[in-house]
Amino acid sequence: MTSSTDPGTRHADRLRQQGFDFxxxxxxxxxxxxxxPLDDWPRFAASWGDLAPDTYLAKLGRHRRRRHAVFSLDGIGHPAPAIRREPHQPHYQSLDYNPLQxxxxxxxxxxxxAAGDSRSLHTVLRCCQQFFGALSPQVPRWHAEVHQFRIEAxxxxxxxxxxEGMHRDGVDHVLVLLIExxxxxxxxTRIHALDGRELGHFTLTAPFDAALVDDHRVLHGVTAVEPLDPAQPAHRDVLVVTLRAAAV
Incomplete structure (x- = not known):
């Protein structure tokens, strides 16, 4: 039996109540x-130092670095839920969800x-598989997209x-995890109801600070970042994992 103090239970309750959790x-x-395991976390986090420019955003005069991968996650009803990396494929959002691109x-x-096969990333994906799978136990398989982002300022x-401003991602569930x-x-991070009302805000400041988002119920966005010392490099590194029920 799951304890009421189990973190998954607490976060699921908050997600059901308000559509997000910090x-x-x-x-x-x-x-x-x-x-x-998280024993290879330092090497996993260091991989943010080798991200590629986002050429699509650069065409609009804006700058960030990123890498992307797609995984399939078996639903929790599977007798041995697996995590599989899929062949490389594009990231697609409709204009309904991304008016900018x-x-x-x-x-x-x-x-x-090395990052995609890391024990740390697979632990993050396993956590998503178990947590979001428990919220939607009827889903037999998840299409999971993993994004490494570095926002430079x-x-x-x-x-x-x-x-793109306040937005939804066009998926079912979202995890945002601060790396550095x-x-x-x-x-x-600002969270709004679909009618535009602000529901809450918080700032990811320490590595492992995280946000869980019910993409059906709320909009989310993040304010611009600026350097504290303009003479020094400045960046914000996050891991974003999105899940949507896969077509079967």
């Missing part, structure tokens, strides 16, 4: 560590094998974590 770093790390297939550089060009903030101010 998890502080210590609690999130403990939850992940209880799910699987919707209705186009965007091909990003793939997440490198300069004194003359603040970084835009969500250049270096020399960054602001970057506040």
């Amino acid at each position: 998890i502080e770093s210590g609690a999130m790390r403990d939850w992940l560590a209880a799910t699987g 919707g209705d186009i297939e965007r091909w990003f550089e793939p997440i490198e094998a 300069r004194a003359d060009a603040p970084g835009q974590p969500t250049p 903030r270096q020399n960054i101010a602001s970057g506040t």
Whole structure:
């Protein structure tokens, strides 16, 4: 029987009540560590130093770095739920969900094998598989997209974590996990109801700070980031995992 103090139970209750949840770093790390190994986390986090430019956003005069991968996650009804990396494929959102870059297939550089095969990433995916699977036990398989983002900021060009503004991703569930903030101010996550009312806000400041989002019920966005010291490099690194029920 699941204990009422189980983190999955607590976060599921909050997600059902308000459509989102903010998890502080210590609690999130403990939850992940209880799910699987994190022993290669430093090497996994270091892979954000080798992301590729987002050429689609650069055409609009904005800058960020990213890599992308797609995984299939068996639903929790499977006797031995597996996690499989799928062949590289484009990221697609309709204009309904991304008015800035919707209705186009965007091909990003793939997440490198060392990061994609890492024990840390698979622990994150296993946590998503178990948690979101428990919320939707009828789903036999999930289409999971994994995004590594680095938002860079300069004194003359603040970084835009969500250049499309307040939005939905067009999926079922979203996890945003902070990897690192270096020399960054602001970057506040805002959550709005579908009618535009603000429901809450928080800032991911420490590695492992996380946000869970019910993409059917709320909009989310992040304010621009600026360097604390304009003379030094400044960036915000996040891992974003989205899940939607796969066609079967």
